[in-house]
Amino acid sequence: MSVLSLTSAPMRVLALSGALALAACGGGGGDDGGGQGTLKVSMTDAPACGFNNVFVTVNKVRVHSSASAETSAGGWVDIDVVPARKIDLLSLTNGVMTVLGQAALPAGNYQQVRLVLDANRGGGAGALANSVVPIGGTEQTLDTPSAVQSGIKINRPFTVEKGTLTDLVLDFDACKSVVTRGNGTFGLKPVVTAIPTTVSGEVTGAVSGAPGARVYAERNGVVVKATVADANGNFKLSPIEQSSTAGPVDVVVVPGAANGKATGIVRGVPVIVGTPTPISNGPITLPASAYRRVSGTVAPASAEATVRALQLVQGGTFEIASTAAASDTGAYSLFATEPALPAAAPVSGNYQGGAAVTLQPDAAAAGKYTVQATSSTSAQPVSQPADVGAGDALVNLSF
Template sequence: MHTKVRPLFPVAALGATLLVTACGGGGGGEAQGTVRMALTDAPACGYDHVYVTVEKVRLHKSDEAAESEGGWEEIVLATPKRLDLLELTNGTLEELGQTEVPSGSYRQVRLVLAENQAGAPLANAVQPTGGALVPLRTPSAQQSGLKLKTRIDVEPAGLADLVLDFDACRSVVKAGNSGAYNLKPVLSLAQRVQTGIQGYVSTTMTLGSTLVSAQQNGVVVRSSAPDATGRFVLPFLGAGNYDVVITSAGRATAVLTSVPVSTATTTLNGTATAFLPPTSAMRQVSGTARTGTVTPTTVTTADVRATQPLTGGPVIQVAATPVDATDGTYRFDLPAAAPVKASYTLGGTPVFAADVPVAGKYTVQASAPGFTTGVTQAADVSTANAVVDLQFGP
């Protein structure tokens, strides 16, 4: 049975081992556990719709197992399901089903999509904002599945209650001026744990461009777009402290530091005290990823992010994007104004102050498969746009 569940919460970022606790029982022969899987999406940028058609989820105890090897366990949908990933944000899950599996440690998960074909040419498709719906090219996704290396420990008679997070913003990649888009999947996986952070941003902001994220050490653990009321939910967060970062077109970045998460969801505010960062001019950082100096060639598989080190910490991520799949170019629109920062206080109203020394100053970081060393360069947009080309390797 295939069921949509509303409202629940998006998935935590891939990280530690997913340990599944026992829930009683046990039987003869090989011990069995149960895996239940749902799908969600981090916010997408610049798209009205991102469709994928899911056929099944596969699991294997080896992270190197090929699709043709034995030992795969599967959750097969009775009928392939075409989903709009952009409907699975800010607290919505799509149930994919469950199956019994031999207990043990599983190291590989694959999400298998249906194929775009004559009868269903838009089974997997994307609609850029203001544009037409076009096929989404998904090389090898139909045959072998979108691969995720992980670790899931299923105990005898245990339930692995898991969520796959399909990050559409980072997974859909423009291919030059061809009008085509490629799928470069970015997936993560976690248990459903009812802990996290929630609050409100002002509805006077451009909500369609607003992103709220929970970060640790400049790494996004969870992100969400607010709904029409300004409410955002950053769920499935493990115990610890997080920096909540708010970005939006035409606004300075707002940062609430050291927000605690323990055994319940931390509520930051209500509608009467909704967060409203100050206005800011937006300036562009753009460039091309290349390798080689004598005969440079473009790197079309790189991922780029813009971070900002705040005075006295923390470092935050302000934006991230894959480079163009054809020409290796990228572009960020970043605030020129100083970010505003406040410390979390239980029961108190945050008092944000401008971090003037770092206004418009960013660090551009890039990584790409096949290159052991990434690229890090400074970018200053305090007074003008900046061009930052990224040179990989010699």
């Protein structure tokens, strides 16, 4: 699933629910003379790092047949959320979605979705439309200027068929979307994707003794879906897009410092439309590990970079943690409230058709990471090595 950076650190997912078919990536209007269909809109989220709550208040979803249409253009179809709904994105994990609304619209090909939020109007923290609650802290304003003015823009072709209900899932990655600024305030730099439910599947599993573990479905080191394990270590990665070219996913489990266990990776897990795929016939067990923190700055701060910690394990590259650099200072930390990176050797194994997976350690990878920064203002990412085998690491990057 492709990720589009918009104005995200921790947040979760949006879903548009119904029977949706992808359109070809060419042109096409909203009304092809084929009558009307119905678009149903839902919402879901990925894990958020460092927050107890991430609230957004949704008042409208808009769709258009042109990927380049501006908000002032004609041809928009609006799905109003009445009354506007304040949603805690961190409650939308493990396949949980919330329906925002639905509307009839001309059958045809559509290319663009915009999610419009309410503005903060003051009146005390409890009255904030969009806000965050840092771990151990109190509710703070979340600044969302473009999301309020023009809406969060997601480009994704989809087709609304005549006489059908179309389902489209918008995935909000909170961990890459909430920016902590140097002055202690918070801003929204949304990272959102859209997934049709008619071409999606789910992957399930469990990890022993690791409630709250971060779990990623990745393709070629890029996270396509993320969640957190529940109190019993169970997790569901849903929805994950399936196609003839997308292929299987690698499931990466990072238990977190509170659980003190190493990273576990199950490679080559198939994604089947409409059918859950268990990664194993029982919970996977991971060895013990200390956790370390990587922090530093990304210059210039105006790059508004996304920072990822990547690890080379048995010849494959995997994302282990990510965050957003502060937009005013360029500072970042993986993570500020709890160290994000295991120091012990990761363990990995190949999917065995749902049978038990044998996980083998990669001693050469223990504590070794690549810290990579990407920005919409630069065509190429920048990266530096980081070794947390003996302690925390300071890594500065510059475009």
